[in-house]
Amino acid sequence: MDKLSREEVLHVAHLARISLTEEEIEKFRGELKVLMDDIDKIKNVKDVDDEIMYTPIDFNARLRDDVVGAMLSAKDATLNAPAKNGSFIEVPVMINE
């Protein structure tokens, strides 16, 4: 069975910001190749109009009035944060001095 190279798998994993174990890299080499071959079939579809359809309905962009509405409380906003300190969400150090 055709497979992607290890580098190709690591490239798409990087694009998706997903870390993979060595075992996964090997497994996805074959599985991703199947999907890549599938999506390539679109190139063979002939006789296509060049009109693009982003969404099935025609809708006019509706905008809400630009007024202050209900806001989340700090408690709600941080309720599900995996690491927090008071009303702040903790993340690893982003800027080194």
Place this chain on the structure above:
Amino acid sequence: MSKYLDLSIKEIHELLVKKEITPLDLVEEALKRIEDNKDLNAFITINDKVREEAKDLGEVDPDNIFFGIPIAVKDNIVTKDLRTTCASHILDNFIPIYDATVVKKLKEAKMLIIGKANMDEFAMGSTSETSYFGAPLNPHDKKCVSGGSSGGSAVSVAGGLVPLALGSDTGGSIRQPASYTGIVGMKPTYGRVSRYGLVAFASSLDQIGPMTRTVYENAALLNILVGEDEMDLTSVKKEKEDFTRFIGEDIKGMKIALPKYFISDIVDEEISNKVKEVISFLQENGAVVDVVDMRYLDTAVNLYQIIAMAEASSNLARFDGIRYGFRASDVDDVDSMYTKTRGEGFGDEVKRRIMVGSYILSGENAKVYYDKALMVRDDITKEFNRIFKNYDLIIGPTTTRVAPMLGITKDDPHKAFMDDVLVIPVNMAGLPGLSVPVGINSEGMPIGLHIIGKSFDEATIYRLASFIEEVL
């Protein structure tokens, strides 16, 4: 043990109005059934406040037919203060801080959310086997899959645990499990039901819809789900209508198209024969059924793969381990927090789709794949419109085969899409589609008929479906 939940919604309503039973009786019965059928694995989370909620309704007079009725909600629809996991490790402790618009509507009708139904992880799959919480089982044969991605919703209804459920359908995820489990499942027209609070998979395809035991109950439940919502820009304003209004009418003069592709050799012979039987029956009852050629139907899976994976890769970028959900431990910096969280938090099917989706949208690939798919999508929609100039409805089988055994398609990235080959075209064009049971095969597994309607013409679908349900 009482058997009120085996009654129709109308019959249950009459008992509630006469105060012969209370909402708490219904909830106790549903919880007992769920407990007795735990092996079906239909639910991820049970609402531990549902008894209190039912008691609170005890003194209230029923004001609509869904008052006090227990319902299952697919676990990708957010419910305030009730865990919503999308069947994923990355959200397995997520407590939403608001209700989806459809959930608000259920609560306004004083329905009782019994729990959150199992599903494929982030709705990605066709058997519900990609759930982090294990696959739900088909009540007709527990060795078989329930279908997916709304497998838990389908099992909860087909297994008699609750009379009604909500599912979501991106590429057949309501209709295909409805067909595999022998219930009625409707994907409404794109824009008919607000998607606010539905955890987005592929935003231009996703739609929430009802899964029920009967056509009437399906149409009646859709009545309360629909409507424009300022929180969802793609929801559409329409005149209020009663989707049950044509139920019980005959089908004389109805014009129905059957695309050749839907009875081609990709469909199991027993299913094809059943569909042909139904067609003869429809003709005998005054409907005109013509076999028609339709172009581009065979490209739909390909389009779906490209559009759904691309949109999923963008939508699921929000799961970064910062604001909610799982965060990997032992990370050195922000980059490793993102990649390790996503690597450990997502299952294989989701990883595959996000990786290929990111590739599809990267650089020039967006034109080669995504834009081309959207062009063919436009063509397939025009093809549906061409058929609908001369016909009221399009029909075919919902699936190419009955529910397969567990494990057959797991980890097969291609087969996971092919289960939905007959239902995906509808999502491409944003049309309404419904699966109604039309019998069983020689092994006792349910077969579904797929009925596709014109945009925003769900009522005509229900007319045909109710006629078939009544007589078959």
